[in-house]
Amino acid sequence: MVDVGTPVLQAPTAEGSKDQHMVLNMGPQHPSTHGVLRLVLEIDGEIVVRLYPEVGYLHTGIEKTCESKFYQQVVPLTDRVDYLGPLANNLCYCLAVEKLLGLEIPERAVWIRVLLTELTRINSHLIWLGTHAMDIGALTVFLYTFREREEILRIFEAVSGQRMMTSYFRIGGLAMEPPLDLFDRIQAFITTFPEKIDEYSNLLTGNPIFRSRLLDVGHLSPEDAIALAVTGPTLRGSGVDFDLRRDMPYSGYEKFQFKVPVSNRCDCWGRYEVRLEEMRESVKIIQQALDGMPGGPVKADAPKIILPDREKMKTQMEALIHHFKIVTEGFNVPAGEVYQAIESGHGEMGYYVVSDGTAKPYRVHMRYPGFASLQALETMCQGRMLADVVAVIGSIDIVLGEIDR
Amino acid sequence: MAEAPQETLAGKQSVLEKMPDHPAIRAMLAWGVENLTGALFDRGELTLTVPSEKIAEALTAIKDAGFNAFVDMTAVDWLPSEPRFQLTYHVLSHAYKQRVRIKAWVSEADAAIESVTSVFPGANFYEREVFDLFGIRFEGHPNLRRIMMPDGWVGHPLRKDYPVEGYR
Numbered sequence: 001m002v003d004v005g006t007p008v009l010q011a012p013t014a015e016g017s018k019d020q021h022m023v024l025n026m027g028p029q030h031p032s033t034h035g036v037l038r039l040v041l042e043i044d045g046e047i048v049v050r051l052y053p054e055v056g057y058l059h060t061g062i063e064k065t066c067e068s069k070f071y072q073q074v075v076p077l078t079d080r081v082d083y084l085g086p087l088a089n090n091l092c093y094c095l096a097v098e099k100l101l102g103l104e105i106p107e108r109a110v111w112i113r114v115l116l117t118e119l120t121r122i123n124s125h126l127i128w129l130g131t132h133a134m135d136i137g138a139l140t141v142f143l144y145t146f147r148e149r150e151e152i153l154r155i156f157e158a159v160s161g162q163r164m165m166t167s168y169f170r171i172g173g174l175a176m177e178p179p180l181d182l183f184d185r186i187q188a189f190i191t192t193f194p195e196k197i198d199e200y201s202n203l204l205t206g207n208p209i210f211r212s213r214l215l216d217v218g219h220l221s222p223e224d225a226i227a228l229a230v231t232g233p234t235l236r237g238s239g240v241d242f243d244l245r246r247d248m249p250y251s252g253y254e255k256f257q258f259k260v261p262v263s264n265r266c267d268c269w270g271r272y273e274v275r276l277e278e279m280r281e282s283v284k285i286i287q288q289a290l291d292g293m294p295g296g297p298v299k300a301d302a303p304k305i306i307l308p309d310r311e312k313m314k315t316q317m318e319a320l321i322h323h324f325k326i327v328t329e330g331f332n333v334p335a336g337e338v339y340q341a342i343e344s345g346h347g348e349m350g351y352y353v354v355s356d357g358t359a360k361p362y363r364v365h366m367r368y369p370g371f372a373s374l375q376a377l378e379t380m381c382q383g384r385m386l387a388d389v390v391a392v393i394g395s396i397d398i399v400l401g402e403i404d405r
Numbered sequence: 406m407a408e409a410p411q412e413t414l415a416g417k418q419s420v421l422e423k424m425p426d427h428p429a430i431r432a433m434l435a436w437g438v439e440n441l442t443g444a445l446f447d448r449g450e451l452t453l454t455v456p457s458e459k460i461a462e463a464l465t466a467i468k469d470a471g472f473n474a475f476v477d478m479t480a481v482d483w484l485p486s487e488p489r490f491q492l493t494y495h496v497l498s499h500a501y502k503q504r505v506r507i508k509a510w511v512s513e514a515d516a517a518i519e520s521v522t523s524v525f526p527g528a529n530f531y532e533r534e535v536f537d538l539f540g541i542r543f544e545g546h547p548n549l550r551r552i553m554m555p556d557g558w559v560g561h562p563l564r565k566d567y568p569v570e571g572y573r
Contacts, residue, residue: 056553061562068569099448226499229475229527240499247502338448339477339495339506352493354481367477367495375530404553 021049024386028057032135032390035400039377039389046386051378055371058404066364070330071097072171074364079165081366082402085124087116087156088344090169093364095251096340096351097171100333101305109173109298110252115186115289116159116168117251117342118282122193123152124345124397125275125282132272132394133204136213141203148196151189158182172306173299183290190283190290197279204272214268218380218392221266228379229372232347233278234396237271239264244343251342255292256285268395275397305331330359346370346397368402413447420444420451427451428498429505432470436463443508450506457492457509461519464494464507468524472496472505475525478532480539484565488512490541494521494528511541520546538563 022043028036036057042050062081066074078089091113098105130145153163159178160168168175204210220230225238235242243260245253261277263270299306307326308319325331335357341350347369354363373396380392414420421438424430429451433441440463443454455463477495488510497504511518520543521528532543533552540561543549551558560567 056551056555059553064562064567064569102448226474227526229477229525229531231476242499247499336447337452337493337506338450339504341476341504348476350477350495352477352479352495363479363481365477365479365493367479371530372527375527 020044026389028054033393033400034131034398037374037393037398037400037403041386041389043386048381048384048386048389051381051389053374053377055374055400055403058400060405062405063364063366066361068360070359071333071361072326072330074361075170076165076167078366079167080401081405082124082344082346082349082368082370082399083164084127084399085120085345086164086166087113087120087168088124088342088349090167091117091251092340092342092344092349092351093353094169094171095342096338096353097333099338099340100336100353100355101171101302102334103172103300103302103305105173105300106297107252107294108296109300111289111293112174112178112298113169113251114253114256115286115293116156118285118289119152119155119186121282121345122279123149125279126152128275128345128394128397129200132397133210135390135394136210138204138207138210141200144196144199144203148189148193155182155185155189158185170299170306172302173297177298183293186286187290190286193283194280197276201276211269213388213391214272214395216267216269217384217388218268218395219266220376220380224379225376228376230347230376230396231369231372232343232345233274234271234347234369234373234376236260236262237274237395238266239270244341244348248341250340256288258282258285268391271395271397332357332359333361341367344369346399346402347373349402366402366405368405370396370398370400370403373398374403413445415445415447417441417444420446424451428470428501428503429453429467429472432466432472433463435470436466450504452506452508454508454510457511457518460492460494460507460509461521461524464496464521464524467496467505467507471500472498472503474499475521475527476504478521478528478535480535480541480563482539482563482565490516490539492518492535492541496525516540517542517544519544520549522546537561540564 024041024043027033027038038054040052041048062077078093079086081089126145126149130142133141156166157163160166220238222238222240225235241262246260258281261274263273303322308323312319313323333355335355337354339350339352341348350367352365353361356362381389414423440459445452474497476497479493481491483489490511492509494507520532532546535541536549537551537553538561
């Protein structure tokens with residue numbers, strides 16, 4: 001191991017600042033840091049002077065683990081990164097590897113992917129809304145959002161057998177054909193869901209406490225947002241009209257009609273408005289996907305990459321050989337590198353996959369939106385009250401699993 | 406996966422000849438194409454390689470050409486080849502709706518490169534992550550310390566000679 005010298009330690013201290021500044025530690029065990037985020041705050045009375053996010057408490061070295069697995073074995077690992085939007089992780093990784101392989105995915109698989117990814121977005125936004133409102137003091141909303149989230153998790157369970165760690169999207173398509181009543185269940189859910197969004201909105205939008213805690217709090221100008229690599233609803237809440245689903249479509253999103261909500265408020269309220277509207281737009285996309293759902297297979301025709309059906313594996317010699325080969329040796333992926341980005345519930349999620357031509361990825365780098373959003377935290381909190389920090393953390397919608405990886 | 410497979414353009418000459426209208430290529434031509442050490446257009450993604458000492462200059466040129474949003478940076482350890490580390494910067498243009506990948510190589514003996522935080526402040530955490538996990542120093546970084554691993558950690562986990570499991 002080559003020593004690159006001692007890291008330049010600039011531990012946050014009150015040194016150099018005025019005596020009246022106090023250093024306050026917030027987290028890593030704190031209910032409103034949404035996981036194990038530690039913030040070191042330098043405060044002057046109740047005003048935040050500086051803020052240092054300390055991350056890494058959930059660091060599992062998942063990128064290193066990926067390097068020792070076959071390509072298909074990485075899919076279940078990706079669920080655990082942004083654990084509130086599991087299918088979005090699966091989608092991003094699968095798209096990246098499919099791009100490396102140059103694999104065509106059947107239409108039906110593409111549509112089901114879009115359908116379930118939008119449900120994942122609603123799931124992610126529901127958790128954000130419930131916990132964000134709870135941080136502010138509106139405890140009731142949490143119970144309502146988790147009621148709807150429960151139904152989404154049941155749909156995920158029906159599809160993949162798992163509520164959260166789904167691994168339903170596989171390289172080359174889907175794990176299996178979804179159950180027969182799935183589309184009816186999703187239809188029943190989205191028929192009633194817009195009313196539920198109105199219900200949340202009734203509880204929060206007119207609530208004077210909620211309003212005064214969010215309005216003009218956590219200001220982030222569009223220039224700062226872009227400079228600090230902020231993406232997703234946080235960026236759109238700052239008035240930048242950019243959504244990867246519309247502007248750089250992937251996985252068949254160009255076939256769907258939807259609006260991209262943008263708010264010019266540049267504060268926590270703007271981000272609240274954007275996410276609430278995004279849920280309504282997701283419902284529209286799901287409706288279009290249900291209406292136009294094509295038939296056909298859900299797996300690409302690539303026997304050397306995709307596991308054969310159980311039935312075939314038990315009866316056909318060739319399928320058995322393919323099955324054995326894929327499980328024991330994996331499949332080789334042509335050398336090269338790709339960066340595939342998707343719009344997840346939190347922002348731009350990207351997988352940078354480097355292949356050296358073998359069956360294991362040479363390097364998998366995961367770009368997650370929360371890591372970048374955290375850089376903007378200091379800008380948003382500086383010069384504001386200490387209590388606003390909690391509102392701002394809620395409004396950027398971070399998941400520590402995706403930040404620490 | 407609906408888009409038609411595009412041809413691969415390997416090498417600086419063919420990329421410069423076939424894609425003169427790409428905004429990133431135009432930016433490189435204006436900045437000084439002799440600085441470009443390599444170019445590749447593969448699977449619909451453009452990769453430009455620049456010398457490591459010119460990385461901040463190259464990113465400034467790219468930024469001025471409309472690639473306004475820094476998205477991601479990371480490193481790849483190509484042990485045992487030399488130079489060992491490949492640094493990859495992904496930059497996005499909101500206006501052109503296009504991405505470009507800028508690459509630079511640094512050797513193991515002198516694992517250091519100029520920080521690009523002056524060009525893209527958003528690179529701050531990403532450079533700290535690469536410093537932490539690969540042990541590459543970033544000259545001029547405002548706060549270069551470990552981000553994922555504890556401050557007193559020995560070694561850099563994402564290097565290829567670092568074990569995946571077991572005790573160190």
